[in-house]
Amino acid sequence: xxxxxxxxxxxxxxxxxxxxxxxxxxxxxxxxxxxxxxxxxxxxxxxxxxxxxxxxxxxxxxxxxxxxxxxxxxxxxxxxxxxxxxxxxxxxxxxxxxxxxxxxxxxxxxxxxxxxxxxxxxxxxxxxxxxxxxxxxxxxxxxxxxxxxxxxxxxxxxxxxxxxxxxxxxxxxxxxxxxxxxxxxxxxxxxxxxxxxxxxxxxxxxxxxxxxxxxxxxxxxxxxxxxxxxxxxxxxxxxxxxxxxxxxxxxxxxxxxxxxxxxxxxxxxxxxxxxxxxxxxxxxxxxxxxxxxxxxxxxxxxxxxxxxxxxxxxxxxxxxxxxxxxxxxxxxxxxxxxxxxxxxxxxxxxxxxxxxxxxxxxxxxxxxxxxxxxxxxxxxxxxxxxxxxxxxxxxxxxxxxxxxxxxxxxxxxxxxxxxxxxxxxxxxxxxxxxxxxxxxxxxxxxxxxxxxxxxxxxxxxxxxxxxxxxxxxxxxxxxxxxxxxxxxxxxxxxxxxxxxxxxxxxxxxxxxxxxxxxxxxxxxxxxxxxxxxx
Amino acid sequence: xxxxxxxxxxxxxxxxxxxxxxxxxxxxxxxxxxxxxxxxxxxxxxxxxxxxxxxxxxxxxxxxxxxxxxxxxxxxxxxxxxxxxxxxxxxxxxxxxxxxxxxxxxxxxxxxxxxxxxxxxxxxxxxxxxxxxxxxxxxxxxxxxxxxxxxxxxxxxxxxxxxxxxxxxxxxxxxxxxxxxxxxxxxxxxxxxxxxxxxxxxxxxxxxxxxxxxxxxxxxxxxxxxxxxxxxxxxxxxxxxxxxxxxxxxxxxxxxxxxxxxxxxxxxxxxxxxxxxxxxxxxxxxxxxxxxxxxxxxxxxxxxxxxxxxxxxxxxxxxxxxxxxxxxxxxxxxxxxxxxxxxxxxxxxxxxxxxxxxxxxxxx
Numbered sequence: 102x103x104x105x106x107x108x109x110x111x112x113x114x115x116x117x118x119x120x121x122x123x124x125x126x127x128x129x130x131x132x133x134x135x136x137x138x139x140x141x142x143x144x145x146x147x148x149x150x151x152x153x154x155x156x157x158x159x160x161x162x163x164x165x166x167x168x169x170x171x172x173x174x175x176x177x178x179x180x181x182x183x184x185x186x187x188x189x190x191x192x193x194x195x196x197x198x199x200x201x202x203x204x205x206x207x208x209x210x211x212x213x214x215x216x217x218x219x220x221x222x223x224x225x226x227x228x229x230x231x232x233x234x235x236x237x238x239x240x241x242x243x244x245x246x247x248x249x250x251x252x253x254x255x256x257x258x259x260x261x262x263x264x265x266x267x268x269x270x271x272x273x274x275x276x277x278x279x280x281x282x283x284x285x286x287x288x289x290x291x292x293x294x295x296x297x298x299x300x301x302x303x304x305x306x307x308x309x310x311x312x313x314x315x316x317x318x319x320x321x322x323x324x325x326x327x328x329x330x331x332x333x334x335x336x337x338x339x340x341x342x343x344x345x346x347x348x349x350x351x352x353x354x355x356x357x358x359x360x361x362x363x364x365x366x367x368x369x370x371x372x373x374x375x376x377x378x379x380x381x382x383x384x385x386x387x388x389x390x391x392x393x394x395x396x397x398x399x400x401x402x403x404x405x406x407x408x409x410x411x412x413x414x415x416x417x418x419x420x421x422x423x424x425x426x427x428x429x430x431x432x433x434x435x436x437x438x439x440x441x442x443x444x445x446x447x448x449x450x451x452x453x454x455x456x457x458x459x460x461x462x463x464x465x466x467x468x469x470x471x472x473x474x475x476x477x478x479x480x481x482x483x484x485x486x487x488x489x490x491x492x493x494x495x496x497x498x499x500x501x502x503x504x505x506x507x508x509x510x511x512x513x514x515x516x517x518x519x520x521x522x523x524x525x526x527x528x529x530x531x532x533x534x535x536x537x538x539x540x541x542x543x544x545x546x547x548x549x550x551x552x553x554x555x556x557x558x559x560x561x562x563x564x565x566x567x568x569x570x571x572x573x574x575x576x577x578x579x580x581x582x583x584x585x586x587x588x589x590x591x592x593x594x595x596x597x598x599x600x601x602x603x604x605x606x607x608x609x610x611x612x613x614x615x616x617x618x619x620x621x622x623x624x625x626x627x628x629x630x631x632x633x634x635x
Numbered sequence: 636x637x638x639x640x641x642x643x644x645x646x647x648x649x650x651x652x653x654x655x656x657x658x659x660x661x662x663x664x665x666x667x668x669x670x671x672x673x674x675x676x677x678x679x680x681x682x683x684x685x686x687x688x689x690x691x692x693x694x695x696x697x698x699x700x701x702x703x704x705x706x707x708x709x710x711x712x713x714x715x716x717x718x719x720x721x722x723x724x725x726x727x728x729x730x731x732x733x734x735x736x737x738x739x740x741x742x743x744x745x746x747x748x749x750x751x752x753x754x755x756x757x758x759x760x761x762x763x764x765x766x767x768x769x770x771x772x773x774x775x776x777x778x779x780x781x782x783x784x785x786x787x788x789x790x791x792x793x794x795x796x797x798x799x800x801x802x803x804x805x806x807x808x809x810x811x812x813x814x815x816x817x818x819x820x821x822x823x824x825x826x827x828x829x830x831x832x833x834x835x836x837x838x839x840x841x842x843x844x845x846x847x848x849x850x851x852x853x854x855x856x857x858x859x860x861x862x863x864x865x866x867x868x869x870x871x872x873x874x875x876x877x878x879x880x881x882x883x884x885x886x887x888x889x890x891x892x893x894x895x896x897x898x899x900x901x902x903x904x905x906x907x908x909x910x911x912x913x914x915x916x917x918x919x920x921x922x923x924x925x926x927x928x929x930x931x932x933x934x935x936x937x938x939x940x941x942x943x944x945x946x947x948x949x950x951x952x953x954x955x956x957x958x959x960x961x962x963x964x965x966x967x968x969x970x971x972x973x974x975x976x977x978x979x980x981x982x983x984x985x986x987x988x989x990x991x992x993x994x995x996x997x998x999x
Contacts, residue, residue, distance in 0.1 A: 206709030
């Protein structure tokens with residue numbers, strides 16, 4: 102099991118450290134947060150490969166952290182040039198497995214005595230001169246000459262690795278659009294290989310070779326005879342057509358899985374993802390201790406996704422799973438406590454979440470938890486009318502919608518404010534909650550969540566009991582009655598403004614929203630909330 | 636299971652006993668076999684591959700590789716901060732004074748400019764690093780291997796013995812095999828440590844380990860190579876006070892010329908012509924008759940020949956004529972030479988009649 106991941110200088114990661122969960126890790130973040138790069142880094146250090154090809158062959162300048170590269174090139178023109186950028190990826194493993202002891206040593210950045218593997222990309226000392234020449238060239242672009250770099254893949258015992266340690270098996274499942282010419286990616290092919298015994302493999306190879314030979318000598322015979330007749334005209338030596346018998350024509354390349362008589366590559370992409378997860382599950386946990394899954398929700402209908410998530414949960418039983426997602430559903434179902442939140446190459450630390458809150462969101466799996474998780478600042482409101490009034494109040498003050506200033510106003514639609522606040526607290530998120538007093542003193546509502554609040558960071562805003570139990574009386578109280586009746590176009594003279602508003606809960610809020618030219622006042626607790634998140 | 640040291644006579648199939656233990660043992664047992672000589676390692680690997688099912692195939696590594704790979708490399712930075720092991724410096728030596736004595740201390744005593752470990756101080760470096768790693772060298776090894784076999788134990792000297800002592804203290808079962816009477820090489824020839832345990836003195840080291848209940852000592856005194864007459868003669872080379880058990884021969888073949896003989900230098904050519912013996916001498920310092928070549932005892936280790944012809948030194952002649960004991964090292968050398976033979980050993984000496992051996996002459 103991986104207990105610590107260190108990534109330095111790789112893509113978005115300047116100096117990244119993560120102590121992953123033992124079972125599932127749900128990696129969540131905005132675009133450009135480093136989700137995919139994290140999975141890539143893990144895969145690189147575990148297998149020495151990226152997308153099935155050796156790291157050394159794939160190494161390119163874009164692997165390096167942009168800021169580190171810029172700083173380096175800038176320093177070259179200064180009096181004190183910096184050493185060239187390097188990449189370091191380290192995976193620290195648990196020290197409870199005897200079969201991993203050979204990986205144990207202190208050759209890691211923490212000098213921990215644990216088993217582990219690392220990948221170090223640095224200028225190759227053998228090419229020091231070429232590297233220096235390149236850098237000294239006045240016309241060179243500000244791009245690293247990765248040709249003079251080498252990839253050093255080692256155990257923590259400082260022994261070089263040439264192939265993936267057999268104990269560190271990994272299944273990589275990438276359901277983003279993957280297309281290789283063979284219609285099946287390297288990782289899927291690796292998983293399929295598990296099914297084929299060496300003996301069968303040899304038998305298939307022989308049969309395959311024989312079939313090719315028969316095509317060459319029999320089926321193509323007439324063709325070759327015809328060519329031979331015109332042979333002299335073509336070339337001074339005979340020319341013929343034969344099936345490719347070279348190593349590159351191995352049968353493995355021409356075998357593809359079929360799903361219900363449809364070739365894998367022709368199957369729907371959602372189905373492909375489901376099949377890959379099924380294949381990964383089929384591998385024994387002995388051979389695959391790790392599973393890396395990218396955005397499993399892609400191309401899947403909701404019902405299929407439900408099934409897939411169940412399977413992933415099962416898969417995680419005795420493996421360590423790293424999964425990226427953009428889906429609140431996946432996050433809620435697999436458990437909010439498994440969340441690994443990334444933000445521009447750094448980890449946002451998640452504090453402890455009460456187990457019952459994790460269960461609560463698992464059941465409410467349709468709730469858009471990711472909005473809470475990814476927002477810079479959150480305002481939690483009870484329903485749509487509160488949302489619209491707050492937004493309008495915010496616009497009045499700033500001239501912009503809240504989202505434009507990084508404030509996400511989220512209608513809790515029945516989800517308890519306390520659960521939401523627990524999540525915000527675990528994420529140390531800036532959050533405001535707005536609620537009705539429902540005829541009780543604000544303190545009555547404040548007290549149960551008091552420990553989740555933090556001065557200036559998380560607060561709950563509630564109107565005074567004297568000003569009314571809900572938003573409508575609170576709003577009516579601070580505005581001129583005639584103005585409101587005119588704005589809302591209330592014609593029924595028998596009906597009090599507040600009663601009409603209560604009967605038309607979202608209508609009045611919508612009208613308010615649609616008439617920004619009409620000046621209104623807001624209840625104190627709403628204005629306070631606007632000030633708080635500004 | 637207890638640690639054992641099996642002290643065998645020459646031709647007792649020591650190495651075969653390791654092969655048998657690996658081939659016949661529980662395939663789930665994880666084994667490491669450490670050998671001293673490179674030729675020994677290659678030979679052993681070949682025999683293991685032939686005898687063991689793939690699942691039972693143990694790891695084989697040389698003594699220096701063992702120290703580098705499992706003791707020094709993983710933990711070197713704990714001893715010398717920021718250092719990574721470059722490899723082994725086999726022949727070089729650290730800084731010396733005008734008398735040739737190594738005066739370098741600290742890091743430069745153990746590592747050269749390319750961070751390669753000097754062979755001469757490797758086992759001391761291994762111990763230093765193990766101390767710095769605070770026991771992890773041993774815990775790592777014992778978690779990797781259930782059984783560790785050490786071949787050619789007689790060649791271990793100096794700090795190597797401290798390494799062995801630490802292995803004996805691990806939870807892995809240590810199986811050592813060797814023949815003290817063949818201690819003609821040593822891993823640390825210049826190492827002054829544990830001088831008293833050199834060569835035959837190692838018997839005392841075994842006693843110490845036995846008393847500390849770290850080790851059981853077994854003897855294997857059946858030779859599958861030499862006929863009884865040669866075996867009995869080989870026993871006579873050593874002082875009975877050392878209490879080696881008498882060698883018993885299990886060799887069933889015999890020839891018309893079995894036993895130990897003496898012959899005059901002028902008859903050497905005729906003897907060679909007649910019997911085609913393998914020719915041996917103690918060292919390059921031993922003079923040879925014109926036109927005859929011979930192999931040094933040390934190099935002949937591990938070999939088997941039908942017949943052996945030995946060109947004698949003065950101490951050997953004193954031994955053969957007056958029974959004067961050879962010094963430890965010379966006795967071991969002669970023992971190696973004699974025990975190469977299946978059927979016969981002949982000594983070339985100016986006065987063969989003075990010896991108590993049967994004298995050979997061309998006419999019979």
